[in-house]
Amino acid sequence: MAGAAGDRVSHVRRRRRPTRSGTLLSAELIVDCALRLIGEHGPEALSVRRLGAALGCDPSAVYRYFHNTDDLLLAVADRIIGDSMDGFVPGPDWVASLREMALRVRDSYRAHPRAAVLASYRVTRRENEFRAVETGVGILVRAGFEPARALRLYLAFIDTVLGHAALDAAALALSPAQREGDSQASTRAYQSVSAETYPLLAAIREDLYALAESSFEPALELMLSALAAQAPARPGA
Amino acid sequence: MAGAAGDRVSHVRRRRRPTRSGTLLSAELIVDCALRLIGEHGPEALSVRRLGAALGCDPSAVYRYFHNTDDLLLAVADRIIGDSMDGFVPGPDWVASLREMALRVRDSYRAHPRAAVLASYRVTRRENEFRAVETGVGILVRAGFEPARALRLYLAFIDTVLGHAALDAAALALSPAQREGDSQASTRAYQSVSAETYPLLAAIREDLYALAESSFEPALELMLSALAAQAPARPGA
DNA sequence: AGCCTTATGTCAACACCATTGACGCAAGAT
DNA sequence: ATCTTGCGTCAATGGTGTTGACATAAGGCT
Known part of the structure; x- marks a missing residue:
């Protein structure tokens, strides 16, 4: 069941703590960042480690928002599908x-x-x-x-x-x-x-x-x- | 470089040395084994190390036959195509x-x-x-x-x-x-x-x-x- | 027959990867 | 003001592909 919207880790953020570098994490922000990474540096640039580096947080922080990389990629996919039919x-x-x-x-x-x-x-x-x-x-x-x-x-x-x-x-x-x-x-x-x-x-x-x-x-x-x-x-x- | 038939590493085997466990390696055999591994244990079971274990040889021996895993994967794909058209x-x-x-x-x-x-x-x-x-x-x-x-x-x-x-x-x-x-x-x-x-x-x-x-x-x-x-x-x- | 080249299997090491469990800080509830 | 706990961090585990050095035997050549 990786992927359904309700299944996302801690779907409703109750406490928001800034990372060491000051940014406030969110599932949206992570998906944005993943799309940016892929777009700018190619598909192989998407790894949890690089994601952490780009977000200015520890790589493992991603797992507070997604179960695993497959879960994250499905979220990215969902964003793409929604965008394509938008306004048609x-x-x-x-x-x-x-x-x-x-x-x-x-x-x-x-x-x-x-x-x-x-x-x-x-x-x-x-x-x-x-x-x-x-x-x-x-x-x-x-x-x-x-x-x-x-x-x-x-x-x-x-x-x-x-x-x-x-x-x-x-x-x-x-x-x-x-x-x-x-x-x-x-x-x-x-x-x-x-x-x-x-x-x-x-x-x-x-x-x-x-x-x-x-x-x-x-x-x-x-x-x-x-x-x-x-x-x-x-x-x- | 990955891909064309003539590009396969040492396309014509001149010396055939048995592995430690006695099997004679070949590109064919490796592709067979890869298909079997994937079929039995899922796509994620295909790794050079597992391949080596299944073949009874050191993992790196695979690189004597294929430049890299992508090259091997293409060979697997070609095998599937070949099988499908066989006798048509x-x-x-x-x-x-x-x-x-x-x-x-x-x-x-x-x-x-x-x-x-x-x-x-x-x-x-x-x-x-x-x-x-x-x-x-x-x-x-x-x-x-x-x-x-x-x-x-x-x-x-x-x-x-x-x-x-x-x-x-x-x-x-x-x-x-x-x-x-x-x-x-x-x-x-x-x-x-x-x-x-x-x-x-x-x-x-x-x-x-x-x-x-x-x-x-x-x-x-x-x-x-x-x-x-x-x-x-x-x-x- | 015996040497020599070298193909090829083996080993060790490198750099990367995803994932997890323990830890501690601080946000927000009480 | 205290307490709970969400969540960012750290360290560690065990996986991955790939490479370069090494050893050994296969098979051509004399």
Whole structure:
């Protein structure tokens, strides 16, 4: 049960004691700091020790607010999910609305890759997610789908988006060493494609840079076109 | 450097020295052992020290075969990909062939959920991955797509499949404590759907069990229908 | 057959990590 | 003014990946 809001250690702070360096700790502040650390110095910069150093407190003070690092990362993930749908209202064009939803999720993930990778594993089934489901299903229902079918299609859609967003985020979350390794391996692989073993790949050798790029947009458009094709003719349209 | 097949440390073994306990090491054997460790004792059981213990050798011997643990992890990922595509030959129906590819990948991930989660977000750029790309692009080319477009569409398709497979695997890979937490959150959420805040969800309350299910198949069918719709009329068809 | 190179298994050490239990200070209640 | 206890601090434990020096035997070469 690591992660539920009520489970956070000492959820209501009764006594607030400043750290040695004078700052007042809080769960919010720690999440802020974690996001900042990840954003500024890469995903591997997030450790309890560094967190303590950045916060100006002993590393173990973090455990007064979160059970463990997984708990902390879930809190970070929750913050990201809440932020992504913030202020979103569907427009009249249902396909465009779904597209915007997808891009919002993707951008939010890309903004916090490391936490996003962790978030994508755990479907939260919490407030923010239900709001998103209600919104998304609403878009499809207004497009003319039966409610139950709208739910199924929405789930297929959003899981696809989440999967791709996670893949994108994972690529960004790679440590510099891994990233370099990937790129070196790529260039070498491009050159070593032989016409004998891989005739097709050899024939489109100059297009192979696509291997290193995100396929989020093409996949999104395929998905949207499939949904559009299945939309029933609306009585009011 | 991590990654390409030719980059593996001492790719061709010239001298084979048994370990203290008598086993003959090999990259294959190490990958086998890693998969077994992860499968039996969870993803966190994979460490160089445990690997050494399980193999009956000094932990550092692993570094004679892989540059680092990331390198090893990529090899594990490539093994999973290779297993899934093993013995696959595309049939005459290109849509059915793509479907089979997707289901094979999904099954392979589900067979090694924890390893899949560890590895799924990495592009291995190793032998097996290239074989899969060659195969998949070939299917689309024979369906009538231009090679470059076939590559783009294949990547969008396979990334979607990988993303969903990873989500499925992640659900299977949750630790018991985490799984219980998720299920508790789910049931609580089902009950708390109120008609006021979520009128749509309340209306389809009996369909909400879909939230807990995989959306792999619906998403796959949407994707396939989109591809089928975009296929050019084949001269020979 | 016997030497020599060197691949490869072993050992010890380093620097980092998360997590925990004891300790003590001071905030806030009584 | 005293007492309780939340919470920041300290020290310690046992884990991690990775590296460099070392030893030993495998297998090519003469």
